[in-house]
Amino acid sequence: MVARGETRTVRVGGVVIGGGAPIAVQSMTTADTGDPAATLAQIAELAAAGCEIVRVAVVHADVLDGFAAICAASPLPVVADIHFDHELAIEAAVRGAAKLRINPGNIGSLDKVDAVIDAAGEAGIPIRIGVNAGSLAEEYRDRDWPLPDKLVASAVAFTEHFESRDFTDIVLSAKASSVVSTVQAYRALAKLVSYPLHIGVTEAGTSLSGTVKSAVGLGVLLAEGIGDTIRVSLTADPVDEVLVAWEILAALDLRRRTAELVSCPTCARCQIDLIPIAEEIDRRLRERPSALKVAVMGCVVNGPGEAREADIGVAAGQGVGLIFAKGEPLRKVPEADIVDALMEEIDRIEGRTP
Amino acid sequence: MVARGETRTVRVGGVVIGGGAPIAVQSMTTADTGDPAATLAQIAELAAAGCEIVRVAVVHADVLDGFAAICAASPLPVVADIHFDHELAIEAAVRGAAKLRINPGNIGSLDKVDAVIDAAGEAGIPIRIGVNAGSLAEEYRDRDWPLPDKLVASAVAFTEHFESRDFTDIVLSAKASSVVSTVQAYRALAKLVSYPLHIGVTEAGTSLSGTVKSAVGLGVLLAEGIGDTIRVSLTADPVDEVLVAWEILAALDLRRRTAELVSCPTCARCQIDLIPIAEEIDRRLRERPSALKVAVMGCVVNGPGEAREADIGVAAGQGVGLIFAKGEPLRKVPEADIVDALMEEIDRIEGRTP
Numbered sequence: 001m002v003a004r005g006e007t008r009t010v011r012v013g014g015v016v017i018g019g020g021a022p023i024a025v026q027s028m029t030t031a032d033t034g035d036p037a038a039t040l041a042q043i044a045e046l047a048a049a050g051c052e053i054v055r056v057a058v059v060h061a062d063v064l065d066g067f068a069a070i071c072a073a074s075p076l077p078v079v080a081d082i083h084f085d086h087e088l089a090i091e092a093a094v095r096g097a098a099k100l101r102i103n104p105g106n107i108g109s110l111d112k113v114d115a116v117i118d119a120a121g122e123a124g125i126p127i128r129i130g131v132n133a134g135s136l137a138e139e140y141r142d143r144d145w146p147l148p149d150k151l152v153a154s155a156v157a158f159t160e161h162f163e164s165r166d167f168t169d170i171v172l173s174a175k176a177s178s179v180v181s182t183v184q185a186y187r188a189l190a191k192l193v194s195y196p197l198h199i200g201v202t203e204a205g206t207s208l209s210g211t212v213k214s215a216v217g218l219g220v221l222l223a224e225g226i227g228d229t230i231r232v233s234l235t236a237d238p239v240d241e242v243l244v245a246w247e248i249l250a251a252l253d254l255r256r257r258t259a260e261l262v263s264c265p266t267c268a269r270c271q272i273d274l275i276p277i278a279e280e281i282d283r284r285l286r287e288r289p290s291a292l293k294v295a296v297m298g299c300v301v302n303g304p305g306e307a308r309e310a311d312i313g314v315a316a317g318q319g320v321g322l323i324f325a326k327g328e329p330l331r332k333v334p335e336a337d338i339v340d341a342l343m344e345e346i347d348r349i350e351g352r353t354p
Numbered sequence: 355m356v357a358r359g360e361t362r363t364v365r366v367g368g369v370v371i372g373g374g375a376p377i378a379v380q381s382m383t384t385a386d387t388g389d390p391a392a393t394l395a396q397i398a399e400l401a402a403a404g405c406e407i408v409r410v411a412v413v414h415a416d417v418l419d420g421f422a423a424i425c426a427a428s429p430l431p432v433v434a435d436i437h438f439d440h441e442l443a444i445e446a447a448v449r450g451a452a453k454l455r456i457n458p459g460n461i462g463s464l465d466k467v468d469a470v471i472d473a474a475g476e477a478g479i480p481i482r483i484g485v486n487a488g489s490l491a492e493e494y495r496d497r498d499w500p501l502p503d504k505l506v507a508s509a510v511a512f513t514e515h516f517e518s519r520d521f522t523d524i525v526l527s528a529k530a531s532s533v534v535s536t537v538q539a540y541r542a543l544a545k546l547v548s549y550p551l552h553i554g555v556t557e558a559g560t561s562l563s564g565t566v567k568s569a570v571g572l573g574v575l576l577a578e579g580i581g582d583t584i585r586v587s588l589t590a591d592p593v594d595e596v597l598v599a600w601e602i603l604a605a606l607d608l609r610r611r612t613a614e615l616v617s618c619p620t621c622a623r624c625q626i627d628l629i630p631i632a633e634e635i636d637r638r639l640r641e642r643p644s645a646l647k648v649a650v651m652g653c654v655v656n657g658p659g660e661a662r663e664a665d666i667g668v669a670a671g672q673g674v675g676l677i678f679a680k681g682e683p684l685r686k687v688p689e690a691d692i693v694d695a696l697m698e699e700i701d702r703i704e705g706r707t708p
Contacts, residue, residue, distance in 0.1 A: 033622045036541070057622035081621070133663070175615045177663075179605040184579070201614045206629075206636040208565075210617075212601035215566045216573030222520075223537070223574045233619035235632040235650070241619070247566035251533040262531045262557045265587035265595070267435070268387045270410035275560075278589040280561040297557070297588070309487070309531075 006226045007196045010126045010171050011082045012053050013098035017171055017229045018196025022255055023222070024229040025245045026195070027238040028055040028081065029150040034062055042238070047075050049242040050257050053229065055079040055101060058088045064095060070094030079128070083135070084179035087139075088113035090119040099171070101128040104158045105137030113158075126169040129162070131155040132202055133176035146185035147176055155185075156192055156314025170195045171229070176204035179217040186221050194226035203233065211244050218248050242284070261288040262299070262310060270298035270337055272316040280339050285346075292346060312349060316340050325349070358579045361550040363526050364480045367431025367452035369527055371583045372550025376609055377576070378583040380552070381592040382409040382435065388407050388416055390423035396592070397428050403596040403640075404611050407583065409433040409455060412442045418449060425450030425575060433482070437489070440466035444473040445651045453525070457481040458512045459491030462548040467512075471521045480523040483516070485509040486556055489531035501530055502538035509539075510546055524549045527581070529556035533571040540575050552581035557587065564588040565598050572602050597640065613700075616664060617651070624652035626670040626689055634693050639700075646700060668696050679703070 017024055021187035027046050031038040033056050043054050053075045058067050071078045075202055079099040080092030086107050088180050089100050093116075100120055104113045120127050129153050133147055140150040151174040162170055172195045176183040182201050189197060201217040204210035214232040230239040230248065249255040263278040264270075278296045285294065295313030314321040321338035325328045333341040363373030370379055381400050385392040387410050397408050408430045412421050425432045433453040434446030440461050447470075454474055458467045474481045485508050487501055494504040505528040516524055526549045528539040534556050541550060555571040557571050558564035559669040568586040575581045584602065586595040603609040618624075632650045639648065649667030668675040675692035677684045677699055687695040 028619065028621050030622060030624065030706065059623050063622075108422050180607050180608075199598075203618045203649070205615050206619045208597060209601050209604075209615060209636065210560075210619075211565055212569045212598060213605045215569030215603055216577075216605040219573045220571030220577045223570075233618055235617040235629055236617075237440050237629075241558045243562060244566060247563050248570055250563075251570040253532075253534050261559050261563060263559045263589040264557045265564075265589055265592075267382050267384055268393075268417075269413050270384065275589055275591075278560050282563065295557075 003134045005190050006194070007228055008168070008194050010169060010196050012126060014080065015052050015077055017198075017299050019097040021228070023227060023249060024052045025050055025242055025249070026053045026055060026079075026229055027051045027232040028057070028231070029240045030238060031051050032066075033057055033070065034066040036066045036073070039066070039070050040073055043070070043074050043076055043078075045239055050243045050246050050316055051076060053077050053079060053099075055081045055231075057081045058092050060085075061091070064088070064091050065228065067092060067097075069093035071098070083087065085109070085336060086116050089116040093123040093125060097125060099126050100127060101130050103130045103132055103135050104161070105131065105140070105154060106135050106144065107205070113161070113163060117165050120169070121167055126171055126172040127162070127164070127167070128173060128198055130154060130157045130197060130198070131158070131172075131174040133181065134202065134206060138284070147181045148188065151176065151181070152183040152188045156332075159193055159195060165246075168195075171198050171201065172196070172200040175200050177201065177203040177260065186226050187224070190224075190226045197226060198229045198231065199227035200233055205235060207234060207236045207240065210236065214244060215248050215251070219252065220253060221247070222252050225304055240327050256291065257289055259285040259288075259292045259294050261285055262293065262295045262313075267299075271318045272298060272321075272354040274298040274316060277316070277335075277338055281342060284339070284343055290346070290350065294342070308310070310351070312342070314338055324347075359544050360548070361582055362522070362548050364523055364550050366480060369406055369431055371552075375582070375707075377581060377603060378406045379404055379405045379596055380409060380433075380583055380585040380601070381405045381595045381599075382411070382585070384592055386417070386420075387411055387413065387424065388420040391426070393420070394427055395423050397424070397430055397432075399593055400596055403593045404600050405430060405596045407431050407433060407453075409585075411435045412446050415442065415445070418442070418445050421446060421451075426609065431654045440470050443470040446636050447473040447477040451477070451479060451482070451509060453480050453482060455484050457484045457486055457489055458515070459485065459494070459508060460489045462514060467515070468519060471516060471519050472607065474523070475521055480525055481516070481521070482525040482527060482552055482672045483509060483512045484552070485512070485526075485528040487532075487535065488556065500538075501532070502536045502542065505530065505539040506542045509543060513547055513549060515565040521662050522549075526550070527552040527554065529554050531555065531557040533567050536571050537574050540580050541578070544578075544580045551580060552583045552585065553581035554587055556586040559589060560589045561588060561594065564590065568598060569602050569605070573606065575607050575609060576602070583635035610645065611643055612652070613639040613646040613648050614676070615639055616647065616649045616667075619651070625672045626652060626703050628670060628673075631670065631689075631692055635696060638693070638697055644700070644704065646703065648696070648700070666693055666696070666699055
């Protein structure tokens with residue numbers, strides 16, 4: 001729909017961010033970093049859902065050994081999330097972090113920030129400068145400016161400081177819990193800097209409001225070509241963050257990982273209990289990479305039209321489902337067999353043994 | 355964030371669409387239209403969730419009496435959703451519909467469309483011309499054009515036909531199941547016509563993908579000032595469509611109905627099981643109109659910052675929650691009492707007796 005903004009390139013382990021690379025999906029573990037087994041199990045789940053970069057909080061020195069073990073065994077590049085304590089950032093860099101995320105505004109002093117920059121430089125890893133409305137540096141926090149201006153000024157000032165130390169291996173973020181402030185801040189940043197942008201709405205909320213706020217905010221930005229890596233923040237299982245992130249990318253035809261499911265909103269025309277059927281097909285389709293477009297329709301109004309556009313689908317009515325492929329009817333099955341029959345045909349199309 | 359596009363004004367019962375009026379939230383019943391009690395019960399639920407205009411499918415003549423009973427008793431203006439059969443549209447207009455929704459492309463002939471236009475004119479009600487990728491008029495369907503061009507050409511041709519009969523009481527929609535096609539079609543329509551636009555992504559899918567596709571698609575359009583009334587289509591309970599619609603409007607600061615809840619994404623810093631607490635607060639807040647901003651935070655990193663911005667909130671940690679208002683601590687409560695204590699303080703602020 002639009003051209004992506006041009007940015008520098010940053011490497012996080014094996015994943016490239018910026019410079020036109022595919023928009024990378026991130027999430028963050030919630031397990032105790034001091035418990036590498038639990039955290040690695042969560043990383044495995046996140047990776048299976050399509051997470052490409054994982055962030056792990058390093059809260060105090062006690063978890064540094066756990067963090068090292070996680071970095072050593074993680075299938076995904078691990079970003080150390082640090083607040084307040086620059087020593088933890090330095091130690092995380094030594095222990096295998098693929099990137100550091102700090103908010104220089106809460107590290108305490110520029111001297112301490114410089115020590116982190118030097119540690120990252122030595123380890124050859126990038127730093128995300130993560131400015132956040134909830135933890136703005138004091139000198140900006142109390143200014144009588146609109147929030148987006150404060151976020152942008154703070155972020156740009158930090159990049160300039162990093163540049164003054166010849167460190168440009170930077171990813172930048174400036175998040176607010178307000179979608180409008182977030183969008184305005186990133187629009188300004190995209191004009192002012194050439195660093196890849198990590199975009200997200202912070203403290204977006206529970207499953208419903210967080211999903212919508214992230215989809216609206218990241219959707220608007222991505223549609224304008226802004227954003228090189230995304231994190232959806234939900235007060236929910238981080239696996240859900242990854243699923244929502246992929247849905248956002250798919251909605252804009254930017255990246256797709258699993259089959260595209262088109263299903264109708266059911267109305268008084270619908271003569272079958274379509275919701276559980278569609279949900280079950282959705283669940284099964286999310287388990288496997290696929291490039292197919294699948295339609296699940298409950299009536300004849302839009303069914304035939306969508307059928308023409310889909311690779312495979314079902315039009316359901318009065319206890320039966322008609323399976324079709326590329327608009328041609330394949331077979332009629334009873335309601336109870338719709339899901340299995342459809343998945344069987346998908347297996348056939350994709351050359352899997354059912 | 356942006357100025358809204360200028361459009362004409364259309365009245366649907368007591369609700370104004372277009373001309374700068376607040377963006378109206380719509381949904382559609384799934385109960386049998388022939389069962390007015392069931393449909394009215396669903397309309398009551400939708401109204402309680404914030405639905406402002408409700409669409410009801412009129413599938414065949416058997417349900418016309420039911421439809422009339424629904425129109426007579428509904429607290430919301432009722433839109434008759436008609437496909438294929440122009441007689442049903444004419445009968446619905448006579449029986450109290452506040453608006454007709456037809457897709458002229460599947461009505462059969464322009465003569466039949468004209469009969470519907472005349473009926474609406476006589477009843478003094480508007481018509482939504484609802485063009486849909488799944489049921490495009492044949493003359494456009496088979497053209498070798500990009501889908502958005504087909505949708506737009508078909509929609510504009512129909513408005514011109516309506517104008518030729520001096521009927522301009524029109525709301526226009528052109529939906530596709532592809533977000534990108536939908537956005538492109540509406541962008542073009544907003545430039546070409548001055549009729550209020552009903553925006554939505556059709557057959558958006560199950561709860562997760564439908565929510566994200568609608569939020570991205572409608573979010574991008576609304577952020578550009580396009581869209582006068584919205585319908586979120588989900589293969590789910592229509593009440594969810596209304597909740598998602600309001601979340602989209604709230605995300606862009608366009609309209610807000612219930613309190614704004616800011617909650618953190620929980621991470622390894624979080625020492626409390628925050629998700630069920632946040633979900634329960636979310637559920638209770640959705641039951642009451644409110645203009646408050648409420649923060650539910652699981653740690654001290656962004657908690658204090660968000661606390662400053664929120665009207666009331668809780669910062670939770672290690673079995674306790676600290677309730678604060680306007681950034682000032684009010685009281686400390688055990689984990690089990692967080693939800694009740696927070697709601698109690700909200701009641702106090704809003705002058706309700708707890």
